[in-house]
Amino acid sequence: xxxxxxxxxxxxxxxxxxxxxxxxxxxxxxxxxxxxxxxxxxxxxxxxxxxxxxxxxxxxxxxxxxxxxxxxxxxxxxxxxxxxxxxxxxxxxxxxxxxxxxxxxxxxxxxxxxxxxxxxxxxxxxxxxxxxxxxxxxxxxxxxxxxxxxxxxxxxxxxxxxxxxxxxxxxxxxxxxxxxxxxxxxxxxxxxxxxxxxxxxx
Amino acid sequence: xxxxxxxxxxxxxxxxxxxxxxxxxxxxxxxxxxxxxxxxxxxxxxxxxxxxxxxxxxxxxxxxxxxxxxxxxxxxxxxxxxxxxxxxxxxxxxxxxxxxxxxxxxxxxxxxxxxxxxxxxxxxxxxxxxxxxxxxxxxxxxxxxxxxxxxxxxxxxxxxxxxxxxxxxxxxxxxxxxxxxxxxxxxxxxxxxxxxxxxxxx
DNA sequence: AATTTTACTGAATATATATACAGTATAAAT
DNA sequence: ATTTATACTGTATATATATTCAGTAAAATT
Numbered sequence: 001x002x003x004x005x006x007x008x009x010x011x012x013x014x015x016x017x018x019x020x021x022x023x024x025x026x027x028x029x030x031x032x033x034x035x036x037x038x039x040x041x042x043x044x045x046x047x048x049x050x051x052x053x054x055x056x057x058x059x060x061x062x063x064x065x066x067x068x069x070x071x072x073x074x075x076x077x078x079x080x081x082x083x084x085x086x087x088x089x090x091x092x093x094x095x096x097x098x099x100x101x102x103x104x105x106x107x108x109x110x111x112x113x114x115x116x117x118x119x120x121x122x123x124x125x126x127x128x129x130x131x132x133x134x135x136x137x138x139x140x141x142x143x144x145x146x147x148x149x150x151x152x153x154x155x156x157x158x159x160x161x162x163x164x165x166x167x168x169x170x171x172x173x174x175x176x177x178x179x180x181x182x183x184x185x186x187x188x189x190x191x192x193x194x195x196x197x198x199x200x201x202x
Numbered sequence: 203x204x205x206x207x208x209x210x211x212x213x214x215x216x217x218x219x220x221x222x223x224x225x226x227x228x229x230x231x232x233x234x235x236x237x238x239x240x241x242x243x244x245x246x247x248x249x250x251x252x253x254x255x256x257x258x259x260x261x262x263x264x265x266x267x268x269x270x271x272x273x274x275x276x277x278x279x280x281x282x283x284x285x286x287x288x289x290x291x292x293x294x295x296x297x298x299x300x301x302x303x304x305x306x307x308x309x310x311x312x313x314x315x316x317x318x319x320x321x322x323x324x325x326x327x328x329x330x331x332x333x334x335x336x337x338x339x340x341x342x343x344x345x346x347x348x349x350x351x352x353x354x355x356x357x358x359x360x361x362x363x364x365x366x367x368x369x370x371x372x373x374x375x376x377x378x379x380x381x382x383x384x385x386x387x388x389x390x391x392x393x394x395x396x397x398x399x400x401x402x403x404x
Numbered sequence: 405a406a407t408t409t410t411a412c413t414g415a416a417t418a419t420a421t422a423t424a425c426a427g428t429a430t431a432a433a434t
Numbered sequence: 435a436t437t438t439a440t441a442c443t444g445t446a447t448a449t450a451t452a453t454t455c456a457g458t459a460a461a462a463t464t
Contacts (some may be wrong), residue, residue, distance in 0.1 A: 007410075039412070128329065
């Protein structure tokens with residue numbers, strides 16, 4: 001979809017906000033009032049631009065006849081589920097995506113970017129079992145004690161994070177597994193994100 | 203909320219359908235067209251009746267200024283979260299409800315009735331930790347190996363279910379806890395439901 | 405260098421729309 | 435028995451609203 005200008009984005013935001021607030025779309029005059037325009041034609045032309053770029057549809061002749069396009073309306077988005085394969089990075093590349101599941105805002109306390117399908121039992125004492133879906137927020141800002149998605153070359157794992165200086169410890173929650181020691185500057189080492197929630201489908 | 207007449211229900215349904223179809227509420231004339239009325243005042247009076255009964259609000263002077271009330275709009279339903287208190291049944295009585303969280307259809311494989319907030323670690327080896335939310339489907343039809351919500355008098359617990367004949371075993375997933383043996387016909391024993399999923403909010 | 409797009413003001417207008425008023429008739433509530 | 439609510443038709447109208455036309459000016463594209 002074609003990119004919007006800053007001003008067009010403002011108008012689109014204004015429409016969304018107005019619908020959320022009132023339950024019905026704004027008139028040209030309403031948009032002018034909200035954004036400080038002095039002519040209804042300012043709103044009109046922006047609306048036609050948004051229509052041309054596919055963000056809204058306009059029912060000609062109808063009052064408040066603005067309809068947000070499917071892509072535009074943030075109804076219930078979907079979140080990708082990514083398999084935790086031993087070899088291969090958990091990127092959002094299409095070939096790694098197992099499926100999409102409907103996403104509900106405020107499902108967890110923090111927002112997140114994708115679900116990781118857990119393989120193995122290395123985190124079982126943390127209550128993370130095989131086939132669980134762990135909600136991952138993409139970030140490299142993690143604290144000691146966080147459960148993180150760490151990549152070492154092509155290997156991806158879910159572990160407790162513990163650092164002191166340049167030394168990083170990746171700690172499993174299972175006595176049958178060993179801790180991993182690694183240096184911050186090690187080539188091929190990267191923190192993909194951290195766990196902010198979990199779903200078990202049974 | 204006050205009951206609606208058949209005709210008023212038709213009008214309300216018409217409004218909902220119109221919004222779903224077009225993205226904005228209908229005019230009086232639109233309602234007349236949909237329902238075969240010949241006077242805009244027919245729609246007008248029905249709208250005022252719906253307003254009076256609290257199903258919609260009307261912004262006076264605004265075109266299409268109809269807004270569905272919170273109860274009326276079937277946005278995303280909410281599911282109650284119930285605390286697993288040692289004494290006290292996990293019924294859906296108001297005093298037991300901790301909060302409501304937004305519900306997304308097909309979040310789990312099966313549908314469910316409420317979330318149970320887990321206290322204690324008696325099921326930790328099953329990956330069920332303190333404060334987890336276990337999705338419970340109300341049913342007494344459970345199979346061996348199911349994780350069930352069992353009530354014994356006023357005590358409510360989450361355990362593995364195992365039965366042979368009249369003998370029932372409630373098995374914890376933690377060596378520090380003991381199995382519970384009980385008879386099917388025991389007074390005060392009841393299977394409230396079974397677990398069909400889990401959410402951890404971190 | 406010429407054209408298109410963006411980003412408006414300002415005025416004018418046809419029409420879409422809410423809404424009031426005048427009736428008619430039946431059912432329900434007080 | 436009387437009032438109120440339901441369920442409309444039919445007419446009328448003030449105004450809310452979309453939309454066109456005439457401009458101005460800067461930025462982006464071709």
